[in-house]
Amino acid sequence: QQQVKQSPQSLIVQKGGISIINCAYENTAFDYFPWYQQFPGKGPALLIAIRPDVSEKKEGRFTISFNKSAKQFSLHIMDSQPGDSATYFCAARNSGGYNKLIFGAGTRLAVHP
Amino acid sequence: EAGVAQSPRYKIIEKRQSVAFWCNPISGHATLYWYQQILGQGPKLLIQFQNNGVVDDSQLPKDRFSAERLKGVDSTLKIQPAKLEDSAVYLCASSSTSGSEQFFGPGTRLTVL
Numbered sequence: 001q002q003q004v005k006q007s008p009q010s011l012i013v014q015k016g017g018i019s020i021i022n023c024a025y026e027n028t029a030f031d032y033f034p035w036y037q038q039f040p041g042k043g044p045a046l047l048i049a050i051r052p053d054v055s056e057k058k059e060g061r062f063t064i065s066f067n068k069s070a071k072q073f074s075l076h077i078m079d080s081q082p083g084d085s086a087t088y089f090c091a092a093r094n095s096g097g098y099n100k101l102i103f104g105a106g107t108r109l110a111v112h113p
Numbered sequence: 114e115a116g117v118a119q120s121p122r123y124k125i126i127e128k129r130q131s132v133a134f135w136c137n138p139i140s141g142h143a144t145l146y147w148y149q150q151i152l153g154q155g156p157k158l159l160i161q162f163q164n165n166g167v168v169d170d171s172q173l174p175k176d177r178f179s180a181e182r183l184k185g186v187d188s189t190l191k192i193q194p195a196k197l198e199d200s201a202v203y204l205c206a207s208s209s210t211s212g213s214e215q216f217f218g219p220g221t222r223l224t225v226l
C-alpha cells in the first residue's frame with residue numbers, strides 16, 4: 001500500500017513531441033505528489049509538484065495531471081527537447097509522516113533531435 | 114545558497130570492509146535524509162533526522178548500517194560490514210522544517226567487490 005507504481009520504464013520521444021509518464025498509488029493518505037528529474041551523476045531535483053485538491057498544475061512545458069478517484073497522476077512534457085533527456089521519478093508523501101517520500105522506480109527519457 | 118554537499122563521490126571496497134559517507138545539508142535545514150538508490154530503481158529512504166533526532170529508520174538495516182547527526186548539522190552514514198548488495202548510490206537530502214521540497218546532494222557511488 002506504500003508503493004508508487006511508475007510507467008513506462010523507458011521512453012523515446014522525438015524533439016518537439018509530448019512525453020507522458022504515469023504513476024499510480026494505493027494509499028489515500030498521500031497528500032503531496034512531486035516529480036523529480038535526475039541527470040547522470042547528479043542527485044534528483046524537484047521539477048514540479050501537486051497536492052490532491054488540484055487536478056492539474058502547469059509550469060512552463062511541464063504539466064501534472066492528477067486523478068484522485070483513479071489514484072493516478074501523470075507528467076506531461078510538451079515540446080520535448082534533447083535537454084529533457086534524464087530519468088524522471090514520481091513520488092508521494094504520507095500525510096502522517098515526517099515529509100517521507102515514496103519514490104517510483106523511474107522513467108528514463110531520451111529525446112532524439 | 115550552497116547545495117547539499119556529500120563526500121566522497123565514489124568509493125570502491127571489498128565485501129566485509131567498512132565505509133563511511135559524509136553529508137553537509139543546506140544551512141538552516143532541520144531535516145536530513147539518507148537514501149539508497151540501487152541502479153535502475155528509485156531512491157529508498159534509509160533514515161531521516163529532525164535536527165539531531167531520528168524520526169524514521171524503519172528501512173535501515175540496523176545490523177550493518179548506522180547513522181548519526183551530531184549537533185543537528187552534518188551527518189555520517191556507516192556500513193560495517195559491507196555486502197555485495199550494498200552497491201548503490203547513497204543520496205543525502207535536506208529540507209526546511211516548514212518546506213516540502215527535499216534538496217538532494219550529488220550522491221556517493223559505492224561499489225562493493
